[in-house]
Amino acid sequence: MNDQASRPLDRPKARLPRGFQDSAGKMLAIQEQLVGKLAEVYSSYGFEWLTTPSIEFADALGKFLPDLDRPHEGVFSFQDDDGQWLVLRYDLTAPLARYVAEHYDTLPFPYRRFQTGLVFRDEKPGPGRYREFVQFDADTVGTASMAADAEFCMLAADSLEALGLARGDYLVKINNRKVLNGVLELIGVPEGAAGDALRLAVLRAMDKLERLGVGGVAQLLGAGRKDESGDFTKGAGLASKDIDRVLGFLHAGGADRGAVCAALADLVKGSEIGEQGTVELLEIDAGLSAAGFGQDRARIDPAIVRGLAYYTGPVFEAELTFETKGEDGRPIRFGSVGGGGRYDNLVERFLGRKVPATGVSIGVSRLAAALELRGLLSDVAHVGPVVVLVLDRDRLPHYQAMVGELRAGGIRAELYLGQGGMRAQLKYADKRAAPIVVIEGGDERAKGEVTLKDMALGAELSSEIKSRAEWAKGSASQVSIKREELTRRVHEILTRRRP
């Protein structure tokens, strides 16, 4: 409000609401390429591209916000002129449920689709948390086959490699809610709604393994835990032997997926739902193995919980295993860039019958950040245009012809369109990250020549050459060429400069 004093009151201030952002340059280019590559991979697996509108009826989308820990977060809503409530979609799964229900009689089943687009959350924004962001989702609707779940694990691994990540830089982790429910059953948590609160408390505790370690999880499974600031979190209240059983589940391991399954089967012996869960995991393992996806790409990990309450079977998560710096500056693993699982209840709201489905959601901006960290996609992501300077304004069409030639030769090129002199034009070219500047003044024209200035080389030289005298004669970054060789010579420099 302060700066309104220096601004006439009728003039609006140019600014964005909190939680929204503009995007340009390198990160935008990486993100666009990323989405394009993902679309390619999902399409190669037979998935069909779908788009649905940003705005839907409130009752058609319902409210299945995907984060258990933020139950009060909301959706943007407003009334249509006939009084019906409309909402901005908060994810891409609820619209899929509406779409499948609406076209149930004509869609091919199992129906595989992918979708990418903006989703909206009317919630308190924070660092890296926006009120509008891009999601990329894929789902298979209408099959209970574990082959569909195995497929998403393969897709995750193939997608990450298609984006340039090396084997070993990522790991797909798989778990099954049914196994977890089996453990809970054996320690006496009631099935269904009666056990919901306790089940949620146990899930939440387990989800904190990486952050709090075994001790912290044990406290949260038991009486509760006081953190460093002195805040107390009430625990799930499990008995000591039950805590041990949950911790045993979390750490069930083995040399390969089959061995982990065997260990889990042992832990849930006697629970029907638990045993069913381990059989499903074995089926996923068989699918992965047949398609050549080994332990180095996809593992079974009982510690994978995934927050969403609606998962009913297998859950999976794609993790990047390389390190980055945490908020405190210490190295941490980059962590999850997406995940999903099986849910059977979403379409049921409309049709009154269960329609089994499984799917995955990818965090586009987080994955883009990882690719940038790894230097992937970014080499093609942002090279500025060649800038043709205008030294003689009366000859604008003549300079225009040069730009046209360069473009016809496949070179990104532009004409300087402003009013500035030589110095301003060079500054402009620098801001635009131009690799080369084309200069033709009267002297050059008289000789039928133009000058090419290699901006990157120029910057290198100017950082080395310290004295003004050296700088003045330092013309190593410039070369005079014949006018008719313009496109060929620009091409040469660009090719030399390519990383």
Next chain:
Amino acid sequence: MNDQASRPLDRPKARLPRGFQDSAGKMLAIQEQLVGKLAEVYSSYGFEWLTTPSIEFADALGKFLPDLDRPHEGVFSFQDDDGQWLVLRYDLTAPLARYVAEHYDTLPFPYRRFQTGLVFRDEKPGPGRYREFVQFDADTVGTASMAADAEFCMLAADSLEALGLARGDYLVKINNRKVLNGVLELIGVPEGAAGDALRLAVLRAMDKLERLGVGGVAQLLGAGRKDESGDFTKGAGLASKDIDRVLGFLHAGGADRGAVCAALADLVKGSEIGEQGTVELLEIDAGLSAAGFGQDRARIDPAIVRGLAYYTGPVFEAELTFETKGEDGRPIRFGSVGGGGRYDNLVERFLGRKVPATGVSIGVSRLAAALELRGLLSDVAHVGPVVVLVLDRDRLPHYQAMVGELRAGGIRAELYLGQGGMRAQLKYADKRAAPIVVIEGGDERAKGEVTLKDMALGAELSSEIKSRAEWAKGSASQVSIKREELTRRVHEILTRRRP
């Protein structure tokens, strides 16, 4: 409401609000490729990609809805939790003005950017008119140079050719509001706000030339016009000699852009603003000619008006010249797929000073419809996946391995994941537009073979072969191959089938 009777009341109905649509299949694929190609061309001209959020402050966007004829149409708006009004953007120009004002001190000028995304209109939907649609915009901000306007004319022509349209299938038409204002000045329409209503009436009349012909326009310029239904539209009330002057302007022609400019200069002699307009048109002509854009690609056409009130100088429109069918079934020219012009006032709202700008907006869905009509982009837009059938459910991992092999060979392929038998699976493959189905039953397996069914050939044959007996033995669309030759043979058939 009717069908709620057969549905429990607590079950929502799966449907969309009016004016919104889902999109899938061929048109979506064409549209996605279209936007990608446009982005490539604009990038090659040095334009930078920008994205801005869907939601902005109401006062920051203002309300410059681009259609004069729909003054009551609105924007979607709602209040933030602190009481401030937010709106869904209704175009991509108002957010650009906000962005430029916000980053005025750091952007390189002239600033060239392109942007594509959804825009929203809270208005009455109709056939082909939606409340959410995709726009593609490009603008150059911070230069008064006509070279910038010439560039957009070149861009329009180059973009359409990059999309596969032939020279002769399109025409870029150029006009200048200043020339038009010159004509109006000479017939006594007052400059500025005093003449606004009359100017608007004349513009509207001119804009109807294609639809109503010279006679209709003459009536609308004069006392008024009664249409076939008997409805009367009040005219601009011009005197007869002034009507002639306006009609003369509309029909000013010549062998090339230079000749049209000369004819226009003649018509506005004595009006300073009018003469300035013809000089600007000559500058645009010079830029186009220098870059090799002849009369076959870009023409000066005084009949181009463009509805937007905020244009202040050159306006341009890209028209497709081939024919399609009108609402009455009669052939009409496809018409405009985009256009734009110079506007100098949008950023002024924020900064209190004029910032000259010029830009273009492309109607993505309309252009996509034109490409589909011409059969462009669509050949690659939708080939279904190869479907591997599952005849022996116990051998799912084995079938999975086949799919993996096909994909590794660069072939779009999927495993049937449902519960259906052979017949249901073939029907599924048909719905998915699968080019080939891979079949391996017990007999084939015993011989180390698989069967490939060419679905397109099968469809052709079944339309020719009429008797069941012929159909039963008609196996020309199927071929048995060695299991180890799977990928190679599938490749062969796909290559043969390619158009």
